[in-house]
Amino acid sequence: MANPAKLELIALTKRYGPVVAVDSINLVVPPGAYCCLLGPSGCGKTSTLRMIAGHEDASDGDILLGKDNITDLPPARRGTAMMFQSYALFPHLDCVDNVAFSLRMKGVAKAERRARAMELLRLVQMETYAARLPTQLSGGQQQRVALARALITDPGVLLLDEPLSALDPFLRVRMREELKRWQTKLGITFVHVTHSQEEAMALADLVVVMTHGRIEQAAPPREIFNHPGSAFVARFIGGHNVLAAKIDAAAGAPVAVLEGGARLALPRDAAMRGADVHLAIRADRANLASGAAPPDMSLRGAVRAIEYLGAQVEVALAVPGTDGFVVALPEQRFFADPVSIGQAATVSWALEDIHVIAS
């Protein structure tokens, strides 16, 4: 296998006429990392991937792979390989010939290229299906063949365009596990485009959250979840209650004022972040308080919905001055002191669980 190389995007831009799809993004993906480009559709993540692959010309900026500037190279000479959304296996070729396709294009002799292709099919445990046509394979098997086909060029970076979206939910989770295992085994850099935050969290060493052609935050998943860099990231990643607030600079200790006038205590360093902020409070860190809770670390509202999810119970409250507040309680704790719809309840949290995001 090729040595993993560092992938670097410098002020990379893509314009379609007047529309800016990717707006001057900078990103460094360390060698051998599993990087997920995450964002809603139309956020520029696929355009970014296609520019790295060379299937889309960059309007501006540079793409570096290791020491080489690959911005203007044709796809096959970049040291990247792409795995397409629906795998794009050639329907008229069997698995071996699909995997051997790029060697055939290079003019490698038939026996040699087939032997090499069989080697890769063995790697992905598909050697018994070598003579099958793609239509005779399941989605998961197709993904393995597509992976073998991408790996035959010894790429330093493997680019995956929503590789799991064609699979049903159960298979998706299984193949997700497999992808991660292969990435660890091969040690090459994976850049994976997805709109599923769950997929990104499960797989990535580096999650790059994008919206409107810009990178909102690029960080390890834990960092993203615990310290979302923007209100968008907090909302998109899920599991957070995002509240718009103003910081009251006049008060002695930092205090946030919600639209309805509720005043919430903030951690000490929060005052530096400016006047208009967002507060992110993780749903699983909030609690339903039956007794008295400190008024500056709690909110009151009526229970609007209760969803039983097995391990957790999610309770949604209508809280004045917010878009609503969701508390995720462990099943046992919810049923120890259950609430019902319409009932008034107090949601509380610890001071360190309130995360202030500058607007």
Place this chain on the structure above:
Amino acid sequence: MLHPLIAPDPAYVLLPKQGNSVSVGSVAQEAPAAAPRVAARRAGVAAWAPYLQVTPLTALFLLFLAVPIVTIVVVSFWDYDTVRVIPDMLLTNYRELLESPVTWRTYGNTLRYATMVWALTLAIGFAVAYFLAFHVQSVTWQMALFLLCTIPFWTSNIIRMISWIPFLGRNGLLNTTLIDLGVIREPLEFLLFSDFAVVLAYVHLYALFMVVPIFNSMMRIDRSLIEAARDAGASGSQIVRHVVLPLCKPGIAIGSIFVVTLVMGDFVTVRLMSGGQSASVGLMMANAMSLLQYPAAAANAVVLLLVVLAMVAGMLRIVDIRREL
């Protein structure tokens, strides 16, 4: 989505249904008693309803396909003299047909036309379809150019053929222009009333029959396959050879069937464009009919039908077109 280790296994989800044997059993026991009664009540209508449903198509096939073909086959065994046909059961028509060297020459000539026209329409059809499908990016332009291709079909075949005559003739537009330009001194004789003219007219008439199915095949090719090929380092010509061409085979086969059957059965084009100097099987039959030798023409028609069917069968052996239908 929960991790599969903790997610509900679909097999488990189904189990309770299988285990619910009490209600399943009771339904199963009631069913046999109820079924015959319902079946008996429905039998009157249900038994022949499907036949009624296929009647229109069957009638159509019988009237326009089976009856004419059977008639031709029957008549091909009849006798004839100069003024009438005589019902009979003779092999004379076939013997005379197959023993005549003219027949073999004519079939050879027709096959030669068919081969040349097939090769030319294939080349042109593939190129035009490729241009339309892969080079024209906007759908509007694609449709506009596609309609442009069909414009010649808004006039009749005969008119399209005849329009070549003033263009290609000895004193036609092409010859006079070339002489005026000093390219040639004498008019080019091969332009009209020649094999060249016949093949040219055929290609002009039938190229679209090749363009349409190939274009259709090409439009169905997933564009990500082209990108995947490029990703694997394929050049433009390699993509055409190793991806586009194999995936267009059904379209090529359908187009080929159109062109070959049309050329094999044609007689007007050969008569007009060769000026009576070349013959085709169709022309042979037309001549026999003008002499009222219907049984001879019918025998020839049966032979031609078999030849064309064999050719089509051969093409279908090579390419599976079911995917395209």
